[in-house]
Amino acid sequence: MNREVRQRFDxxxxxxxPAGLVAAVRAAEAGAHVGIVDDNASLGGQIWRGEAKHEETxxxxxxxxxxxxxxxxxxxxxxxQPEAGVLLAETNENVHxxxxxxxxxxxxxxxxxxxxxxxxxxxxxxxxGLQALVKSGLPIHGxxxxxxxxxxxxLAVAAYLRxxxxxxxxxxxxxxxxxxxxxxxxxxxxxxxxxxxFRLTRQLATVTFAPNxxxxxxxxxxxxxxxxxxxxxxxETIPCDYLACGFHLVPNIELALLLGCQxxxxxVRVDDFQRTTVREVLCAGEPTGIGGIELALAEGQIAGLVxxxxxxxxxxxxxxxxxxxxxxxxxxxxxxxxxxxxxxxxPDTIVCxxxxxxxxxxxxxxxxxxxxxxxxxxxxPCQGRVCGPASEFLFEWNPDSVRPPIFPVRVESLAALxxxxxxxxxxxxxxxx
Amino acid sequence: MLSEIVxxxxxxxxxxxxxxxxxxxxxxxxxxxxxxxxxxxxxPLCGMGICFECRVAINGKAHCRSCQTLCEQGMExxxxx
Numbered sequence: 001m002n003r004e005v006r007q008r009f010d011x012x013x014x015x016x017x018p019a020g021l022v023a024a025v026r027a028a029e030a031g032a033h034v035g036i037v038d039d040n041a042s043l044g045g046q047i048w049r050g051e052a053k054h055e056e057t058x059x060x061x062x063x064x065x066x067x068x069x070x071x072x073x074x075x076x077x078x079x080x081q082p083e084a085g086v087l088l089a090e091t092n093e094n095v096h097x098x099x100x101x102x103x104x105x106x107x108x109x110x111x112x113x114x115x116x117x118x119x120x121x122x123x124x125x126x127x128x129g130l131q132a133l134v135k136s137g138l139p140i141h142g143x144x145x146x147x148x149x150x151x152x153x154x155l156a157v158a159a160y161l162r163x164x165x166x167x168x169x170x171x172x173x174x175x176x177x178x179x180x181x182x183x184x185x186x187x188x189x190x191x192x193x194x195x196x197x198f199r200l201t202r203q204l205a206t207v208t209f210a211p212n213x214x215x216x217x218x219x220x221x222x223x224x225x226x227x228x229x230x231x232x233x234x235x236e237t238i239p240c241d242y243l244a245c246g247f248h249l250v251p252n253i254e255l256a257l258l259l260g261c262q263x264x265x266x267x268v269r270v271d272d273f274q275r276t277t278v279r280e281v282l283c284a285g286e287p288t289g290i291g292g293i294e295l296a297l298a299e300g301q302i303a304g305l306v307x308x309x310x311x312x313x314x315x316x317x318x319x320x321x322x323x324x325x326x327x328x329x330x331x332x333x334x335x336x337x338x339x340x341x342x343x344x345x346x347p348d349t350i351v352c353x354x355x356x357x358x359x360x361x362x363x364x365x366x367x368x369x370x371x372x373x374x375x376x377x378x379x380x381p382c383q384g385r386v387c388g389p390a391s392e393f394l395f396e397w398n399p400d401s402v403r404p405p406i407f408p409v410r411v412e413s414l415a416a417l418x419x420x421x422x423x424x425x426x427x428x429x430x431x432x433x
Numbered sequence: 434m435l436s437e438i439v440x441x442x443x444x445x446x447x448x449x450x451x452x453x454x455x456x457x458x459x460x461x462x463x464x465x466x467x468x469x470x471x472x473x474x475x476x477p478l479c480g481m482g483i484c485f486e487c488r489v490a491i492n493g494k495a496h497c498r499s500c501q502t503l504c505e506q507g508m509e510x511x512x513x514x
Contacts, residue, residue: 039482041503046481050452075501077482092497110483122465122476132480136500137453138460222465222474252483353478353486356471381485381496386478408485408496 003094007071009035011307012087012100014078014255017045018293019285019300020106021061026304026313027104028068035071035098037089042074045108046128047293050135057297073098079405079413081258085280088405090413102280102307105256105268106300109286111153111246112389114337115351115359116344118218118227119245127246131157134164141165143241146227148172148215150335151248152292159203161244169238171204172213172229174247174341179334180211214341215245230340248335250389251287257402266399273314274303282307291328298324342394351394352387354380359394368397381408440508455499455510456480456487464512466499 011027013020016038028034036043043065044050048058065072076089076096087103089096111126118124125133127149134140144167147158158168173180213231218224226239253261256268262277263269268287270276276283284299285291298321305314345351347360357377365371368378368391377391378384383406384399391397405413439448440455442462449458456477459466465474466487477487482501490511491497499510 040501092494092502110479110481113478120469120473120475122474125477126479129478129480132500133454133456133460133477136480137450137457223476353469353475353484356469356473381488382483385483 004097005094006097006099007035007073008099009033009071010100011035011102011104011304012037012098013104013106013304014087015045015106015108015285016040016043016072016074017106017108017285017296018047018058018061019108019296019303020045020104021058021065022297022300023104023106023282023284023304023307024070025061025064025068026301026310027308028065028070030305030308030310032308033071034068035073035100036065037073037076037078037098039077040074043072046132049132077407077409078255079407079409081404088413090409095413095415100280102282103259104274104300104303104307105259105261105276105281105283105287106285106296106303107252107255107287109249109251109290110385111149112248112250112393113245113386114247114341114344114390114393115349115387116215116217117346117349118220118224119215120350120353121218121220121224122222123220123224123241124218124243124245127151127153127157127244129246130242130244131160134161140242143167144169144239145242145244146170146172146215146229146238146240147244148174148213148227148229149246149248150174150337151246152331152335153246153248155204155209157244158207162203162207168204168207169240170208170210170213170229170231172215172231173209173211174214174338175211175335176338177211179336182330182334214344215243216344218243247337247341247393248331249286249290251290253287254383254385254402254406256281256283256287258404258406272318273306273311274299275306289325289328290331291324292331295321295324295328337393345394351390352377352380352384354378354382354387357387362391362395365395368392368395368400371397372400383407438504438506438508440504440506440510442510443513449504453504455489455491455497455502455504455508458504458508458510459487459489459499459512466512 010032013024013036024036078089080088087098217228219226268283282303284303285296302314345359355376478484487499
């Protein structure tokens, strides 16, 4: 148990979603020795989760990856950089010591969650979260699911759940009609989005889509029984089995921070060639700006080409990337969070789910750091990945730096951290785990 | 490959489709994944290994993220530790 596995790559890709997958392919096709690491059981990331075999684009890239001969390492969680050019990752059994000449960070994004009374009840999940659970075998047929929050994911997941037999009484989108109309116009300006739009419209023809609407409170004893929503200024209560709620996406930048990459306005700063401010470290996809799959595919390929020294081939993709970036900026504007959402938590609403820290305790502080030190908010196993972005929005606090390990690891894996003598056990174990 | 897998959740057998995660088994057993520090039941939130709300003990190993672990025949899952 807990064997140490050592591997060396010309190009190491962290993240097996679209950006990472295509980066690995482009580098491996040039003859580089490539490794691709992902913490899930298979490649594809969140968007292609469980569908990599059926989705045509995904299947093509995965087959190219196999032909090119890259090493796939699934079920590995990267948690530390003991020295430049080396990353540590753990599986349920082993610790991997991964050395690289170049690394491409394609760590994707997670949903932003905002606290409101009752949001910690079982069966309140993320929007992408519920889709992931259904893709992982959760039966949803005949269940009543209220979908709420903001962003394009709401419609996509509603269509998916409906296809799997769920009843969707309403989709609550916090953005206004005006804001959405602007987004709609731009979205339909892109050919691949038009097809997507038509498909969604057909699947969701009978579902109520309510802009200017958001969840106010969840009622239930052991799990969700109903959700109270604010709809165009009026409240109503809707009985349901699940509330799937997410407020767009936040980038996973923890690993980039750990490696010392500069962050600009919340995203990893990269140049035209997807190079970060740290030598040998490139970044692609959502961590450089939330932009969806088209942008991820363009950025990932550029990163893979650059990491394997093909600068001219990379330049040819700049045009494709700039089109996708324009779409990303539109998303940001259309789904900007409205200030009313800051007033959703009541004093006893839990903000930090790991430590059960209430809103009233946090609101006494003036910074994230002060709140962490005095309330243990953000100090639990998720290390602030949920309450950090929430607090950033609620209190307009700036995020803190990260410390290794960036995920809680098993005590056995801590041996591999011995080059960090200043770390105490209580800190490195990352809270309760 | 088997099309159905039987695991136990707190000692009770649960049948799940092949490819299901441990989270699915826990939810099918009608259990919360964990109890919060102030004693409330919690279920999965993010479904992708970020939030740690789905952590359970698997084959005696505590604090495993059930959403990132696939069910295997005979696996012993506990939510009450």
